[in-house]
Amino acid sequence: MIEEKGLNFIAEIIEEDLKNGKYKQIITRFPPEPNGYLHIGHASSINLNFGLTEKYGGYTNLRFDDTNPVTEEVEYVESIKEDVKWLGFHWKNELYASDYFETLYEYAVRLIKKGLAYVDDSSSEEIAALKGTPTEPGKNSPYRERTIEENLDLFERMKKGEFGDGAKTLRAKIDMAHSNMLMRDPVLYRIKHAHHHRTGDKWCIYPMYDFAHGQSDSIENVTHSICTLEFVPHRELYDWLIEKLEIYPSRQYEFARRNLTYTITSKRKLLQLVNEKHVEGWDDPRMTTISGMRRRGYTPESIRDFCTRIGVAKRENMVDMSLLEFCVREHLNKIAPRRMAVLDPVKLIITNYPENQSEEVQSENNPEEENAGGTRTVMFSRELWIEREDFMEVPAKKWFRLAPGALVRLKSAYIIQCNDFKKDGEGNIIEVHCTYLPESKSGNDTSGIRAKGTIHWVSVSHAAKAEVRLYDRLFTIENPGDEEDFTRFINPDSLQVIQEAYIETALTTAKAGDKFQFIRKGYFAVDKDSSPDHLIFNRTATLRDTWEKESRK
RNA sequence: UGGCCUAUAGUAUAAUGGUAGUACAACAGAUUUUGGUUCUGUCUGUCUUGGUUCGAAUCCAGGUAGGCCAACCA
Numbered sequence: 001m002i003e004e005k006g007l008n009f010i011a012e013i014i015e016e017d018l019k020n021g022k023y024k025q026i027i028t029r030f031p032p033e034p035n036g037y038l039h040i041g042h043a044s045s046i047n048l049n050f051g052l053t054e055k056y057g058g059y060t061n062l063r064f065d066d067t068n069p070v071t072e073e074v075e076y077v078e079s080i081k082e083d084v085k086w087l088g089f090h091w092k093n094e095l096y097a098s099d100y101f102e103t104l105y106e107y108a109v110r111l112i113k114k115g116l117a118y119v120d121d122s123s124s125e126e127i128a129a130l131k132g133t134p135t136e137p138g139k140n141s142p143y144r145e146r147t148i149e150e151n152l153d154l155f156e157r158m159k160k161g162e163f164g165d166g167a168k169t170l171r172a173k174i175d176m177a178h179s180n181m182l183m184r185d186p187v188l189y190r191i192k193h194a195h196h197h198r199t200g201d202k203w204c205i206y207p208m209y210d211f212a213h214g215q216s217d218s219i220e221n222v223t224h225s226i227c228t229l230e231f232v233p234h235r236e237l238y239d240w241l242i243e244k245l246e247i248y249p250s251r252q253y254e255f256a257r258r259n260l261t262y263t264i265t266s267k268r269k270l271l272q273l274v275n276e277k278h279v280e281g282w283d284d285p286r287m288t289t290i291s292g293m294r295r296r297g298y299t300p301e302s303i304r305d306f307c308t309r310i311g312v313a314k315r316e317n318m319v320d321m322s323l324l325e326f327c328v329r330e331h332l333n334k335i336a337p338r339r340m341a342v343l344d345p346v347k348l349i350i351t352n353y354p355e356n357q358s359e360e361v362q363s364e365n366n367p368e369e370e371n372a373g374g375t376r377t378v379m380f381s382r383e384l385w386i387e388r389e390d391f392m393e394v395p396a397k398k399w400f401r402l403a404p405g406a407l408v409r410l411k412s413a414y415i416i417q418c419n420d421f422k423k424d425g426e427g428n429i430i431e432v433h434c435t436y437l438p439e440s441k442s443g444n445d446t447s448g449i450r451a452k453g454t455i456h457w458v459s460v461s462h463a464a465k466a467e468v469r470l471y472d473r474l475f476t477i478e479n480p481g482d483e484e485d486f487t488r489f490i491n492p493d494s495l496q497v498i499q500e501a502y503i504e505t506a507l508t509t510a511k512a513g514d515k516f517q518f519i520r521k522g523y524f525a526v527d528k529d530s531s532p533d534h535l536i537f538n539r540t541a542t543l544r545d546t547w548e549k550e551s552r553k
Numbered sequence: 554u555g556g557c558c559u560a561u562a563g564u565a566u567a568a569u570g571g572u573a574g575u576a577c578a579a580c581a582g583a584u585u586u587u588g589g590u591u592c593u594g595u596c597u598g599u600c601u602u603g604g605u606u607c608g609a610a611u612c613c614a615g616g617u618a619g620g621c622c623a624a625c626c627a
Contacts, residue, residue, distance in 0.1 A: 006566075006567040006568075006574095033626085033627050035626090071626075071627090124624075128623070128624085133623050134623060135556095136623095138623085169625055180557075184623085187625050191625080208625075208627090210627095213627080230621060230622085231621095232557065232621070233557065233621070256620095309577080313565085316559070316619065316620055318564070318565090319565060320563085320577065320578065322564085322577060323564080323576080323577045323578085325577095326576090327577095329590095333589075334590095338587080367589095367590075445586090450586095451586080452588095453586095454586045454587060456587075519587050519589085520587045543587075543589050544588090544589065549588095
């Protein structure tokens with residue numbers, strides 16, 4: 001596991017706050033907007049927010065930032081809850097910004113009464129035009145100097161639904177020449193006659209992010225409100241609103257969102273992949289959504305380990321996908337039972353093994369566990385399926401699998417020697433003929449012979465069939481998120497379906513979510529659509545393959 | 554070109570004024586009934602120029618590079 005020392009900068013701030021008595025306990029929140037599924041980037045934020053309160057004492061709320069009814073749906077709320085739970089975290093309270101609409105409205109009235117907010121009749125175009133640019137100051141709205149009474153009256157009528165969408169907004173009265181664009185009289189409330197997933201049609205005015213998020217933090221007494229770097233400029237407004245409203249002073253801290261190579265972590269772009277059917281859905285195993293990774297066979301432990309390893313900082317970053325793969329392999333190596341499956345079969349005939357005979361061999365379930373996790377029985381017979389790539393008519397350098405004359409160990413069974421092979425009219429190998437050494441049986445080997453290579457196999461007469469889906473990275477370039485038309489870089493080979501692979505008997509009772517290592521082929525998980533009649537395995541990750549590297553030389 | 558944020562091996566992250574470390578990746582070797590796992594070793598780094606200091610990755614100033622900000626999105 002990872003070393004304890006070397007706190008990230010947020011943990012340092014918290015330790016300092018705790019040490020000097022600023023807080024007795026810390027409260028954080030994970031604040032997703034329910035407008036999409038959670039992805040690996042969110043996992044990082046979840047791991048941070050929940051991890052901090054687990055470590056330092058306190059709690060974390062799950063708060064849905066549901067202030068824009070147009071894009072938010074109950075389906076997303078449900079998926080988010082499921083994903084957070086699956087990752088293994090427990091929130092103290094399930095909350096919604098929409099729970100605070102009444103309070104938020106009162107806060108707005110409070111601001112108006114202080115002369116710090118006004119109703120603006122300008123259109124969004126007019127507001128944008130008067131906003132100025134980063135290098136030029138903005139200009140005051142012609143409605144900026146309305147009286148408090150008039151503002152109060154207008155705001156109440158906005159709430160009552162007297163005006164159409166976009167006709168008016170409530171704006172904070174700060175400074176149109178401020179160097180921070182967000183302080184140039186930001187919009188606090190807008191009119192949207194839209195149905196909200198929780199409040200229904202009760203409201204037709206909705207608070208903007210800046211007038212909901214910090215206030216919700218404050219209402220919940222959140223001590224450390226952790227968000228990503230793009231919200232740094234918002235912090236000034238966050239603090240301004242808390243100060244003027246005279247409410248509990250939550251503090252915002254920002255860290256850099258994590259970027260991963262060969263994938264995208266933008267809800268908008270993920271949604272596009274779903275809508276344009278480049279993938280099967282939000283939980284397509286090629287998606288780096290939490291639900292996609294779950295379906296792919298990732299474990300929550302491996303995702304949490306990954307998040308902890310990549311850490312927290314404020315600089316731009318691009319994390320190597322190989323680290324994620326390392327984390328999942330490391331965990332699966334410890335927990336996944338070993339099984340044999342042949343994905344691209346070629347028939348192997350043991351010419352000196354009696355026809356119609358079969359026997360049981362014992363194979364270890366997991367050499368990484370104490371006592372090898374026990375053994376299982378595998379049926380052995382005269383005809384076996386082996387992997388096409390495990391035979392070479394003309395062996396390469398350093399090749400130590402099957403080739404004419406070569407000796408090889410059949411995993412958990414006998415040593416065999418290749419004597420012959422058959423080809424079809426097109427030159428494809430269709431049969432490999434071998435003889436076996438009867439005294440070389442695993443666990444009982446008196447042959448004194450050592451075979452350099454070991455290959456996996458499945459008995460033809462005992463094999464079951466299964467569909468196997470081989471997944472590869474979804475994109476062909478490291479940073480598809482940088483590309484305007486990122487769909488052009490979708491990997492055409494990101495999914496390869498094997499309709500009929502041969503699997504050993506022990507695999508036939510596998511249920512959705514079960515994880516295995518197919519010896520020498522990789523880690524596989526049973527798909528949610530799998531059934532006893534039609535088993536489906538998803539490849540989670542390949543094994544490290546040093547031969548593949550060697551062969552490329 | 555105004556404001557803000559950031560800069561340590563290929564990648565990510567430590568070192569909090571005192572020996573630049575860890576992980577992944579890469580490479581080499583040992584072990585292995587998975588070319589897996591495990592073990593050993595190797596390679597590669599403080600953006601730049603000054604300043605403060607006995608001593609600077611760390612503090613200060615200038616420069617350079619990258620990022621963010623002009624939705625009635627979050």
